[in-house]
Amino acid sequence: MKTILVTGGSGFIGTNLCIRLLNEGNRVLCLDNNYTGRTENIAHLFSCKNFIFIEHDICNPFHWDEKIDQIYNLACPASPPAYQGMHAIETTKTCVLGALNMLELAKAHNAVILQASTSEVYGDPLESPQKESYSGNVNPIGVRSCYDEGKRCAESLFFDYHRLYGVNIKIVRIFNTYGPFMNPNDGRVVSNFICQALSGKALTVYGDGRQTRSFCYIDDLIDVLIKTINSPKSFTGPLNAGNPAEFSVKELAECIIDKIGGTICYKDLPQDDPRQRKPDISLAMSALDWQPKISLDEGLDKTIAYLKTQIHLFNNRN
Ligand code: UDP
Numbered sequence: 001m002k003t004i005l006v007t008g009g010s011g012f013i014g015t016n017l018c019i020r021l022l023n024e025g026n027r028v029l030c031l032d033n034n035y036t037g038r039t040e041n042i043a044h045l046f047s048c049k050n051f052i053f054i055e056h057d058i059c060n061p062f063h064w065d066e067k068i069d070q071i072y073n074l075a076c077p078a079s080p081p082a083y084q085g086m087h088a089i090e091t092t093k094t095c096v097l098g099a100l101n102m103l104e105l106a107k108a109h110n111a112v113i114l115q116a117s118t119s120e121v122y123g124d125p126l127e128s129p130q131k132e133s134y135s136g137n138v139n140p141i142g143v144r145s146c147y148d149e150g151k152r153c154a155e156s157l158f159f160d161y162h163r164l165y166g167v168n169i170k171i172v173r174i175f176n177t178y179g180p181f182m183n184p185n186d187g188r189v190v191s192n193f194i195c196q197a198l199s200g201k202a203l204t205v206y207g208d209g210r211q212t213r214s215f216c217y218i219d220d221l222i223d224v225l226i227k228t229i230n231s232p233k234s235f236t237g238p239l240n241a242g243n244p245a246e247f248s249v250k251e252l253a254e255c256i257i258d259k260i261g262g263t264i265c266y267k268d269l270p271q272d273d274p275r276q277r278k279p280d281i282s283l284a285m286s287a288l289d290w291q292p293k294i295s296l297d298e299g300l301d302k303t304i305a306y307l308k309t310q311i312h313l314f315n316n317r318n
Contacts, residue, residue: 001050005029005068005111007058007102008075010037013116013174015181016218017072017225018042022050024226029064033057035090036077041181058098059090062105070229071113073102076151078118080144080270081187081318088146095150096157103161103169112168114229115158117238119175119277120148129280132173132238142272155238162236170228170235175242175279179218179299180306187318190215193253194300194307195314197260207269209250212276216243217299220292227288235287242279243292255296259304 004021008014009030014037018028027050030042034055045051056062058075076094077083083091099115106113122130123138138148161167178190193203224241247255253264284290 001025001027002069003027003029003067004070004072005031005064005105006072006074007031007098008037008116009053010034010039010042011074011078012182013177013218013221014074015041016179016222017074018045018051020222020226022048026050028052029054029068031056031058031062032075036079036082036183036186038183058101059093061101064105068105068109068111071102071106071111072116072225072229073099073113074116076116076147079186079188083147084143088143091146092150095147095154099154099157103157103167106167107161107165112170112229113158114170114172114225115154117155117171117173118147118151119173119240119242119279120144121152121155121173122277123148124272124274125276128276129244129278130240131280132240132283139272144272159236168233170231170239171237172225172228172239172241174221175216175240175277176213177216177218177221177242179303181218182303182307184307184310184314185318189213189249189252190303191307192318193256194260194304195311196316197256197262198304198308198311199314199316200262201316202263202265203253203256204267205249205253205264206267206273208266209253210248211269211273212246212248212278213252214242214244214246214278215252215296215299216241216292217294217302220294224284224288224290227290231288239283239287240279240281241284242281244279244281245296246276246278247296255300259300
């Protein structure tokens with residue numbers, strides 16, 4: 001049985017990952033400060049003997065006496081309304097100090113460590129699809145830079161720990177992901193549109209809706225995270241993880257309206273909103289034999305079913 005630490009374990013991706021790792025027979029240490037994570041997500045795991053929840057902010061060092069085999073460093077607010085504005089400095093600290101503290105832990109335990117990086121390292125990309133070799137087009141002083149530059153700095157730290165101390169690192173650049181355990185109020189486009197449609201509100205398309213995103217269903221993402229952390233030490237990434245099927249935000253709204261009903265209203269485009277995002281996943285296909293299996297149509301149905309159970313929490317503020 002492996003002991004696996006998941007930071008950000010009560011967030012959207014973290015919850016799904018903890019459930020899968022427990023189902024596969026591991027012992028899971030779940031760390032979260034519950035800033036954007038939700039205890040409700042993981043409450044049903046508390047009775048599980050292999051599940052340990054520790055309320056902890058990874059900006060502070062973390063020590064554990066028993067052996068840790070693997071670390072998934074997922075902790076960070078990930079939705080633009082959650083990481084910008086008031087929380088921008090905490091976001092940078094979580095990315096940078098969090099990465100440092102988790103790398104020190106990995107070094108002490110000789111554990112393999114996976115960093116949840118992001119398609120945001122490509123900024124507003126000037127090439128499409130984005131390959132891992134693309135260095136990106138990030139505005140270093142914009143409202144998104146706390147997240148983008150924070151994650152870029154984390155990647156840099158990971159590679160320095162690998163080069164200097166031989167730490168077994170894996171970097172996965174996660175593109176837009178959706179599915180059960182999304183917070184209905186986190187403001188991201190899939191959860192916002194579904195919750196707006198379910199509660200009879202207009203779907204808020206920002207800008208003209210022609211900006212594109214590539215949406216990956218959570219189960220596909222969990223598959224690639226697990227494959228990556230168990231890959232040979234020589235495989236460090238960075239690795240793009242996403243579904244290359246690209247949709248405009250307006251197409252996404254229309255797809256959700258087809259399923260639930262509703263209307264569109266247009267709002268201002270947020271500053272520095274990337275115009276396009278589409279992963280080149282040839283590395284994941286060749287190195288890990290991975291590609292997403294779940295279409296947007298099927299994934300949206302599963303997500304709608306989940307968000308129906310959460311709709312009483314939706315406040316439509318984002
Ligand atoms: N968006 C939108 N309406 C919303 C929320 C988001 O039109 O209610 C747009 C947003 O401007 C961006 C895209 O949807 O172009 C994806 O936004 P999200 O916050 O989900 O993720 P991002 O990829 O920007 O981090």
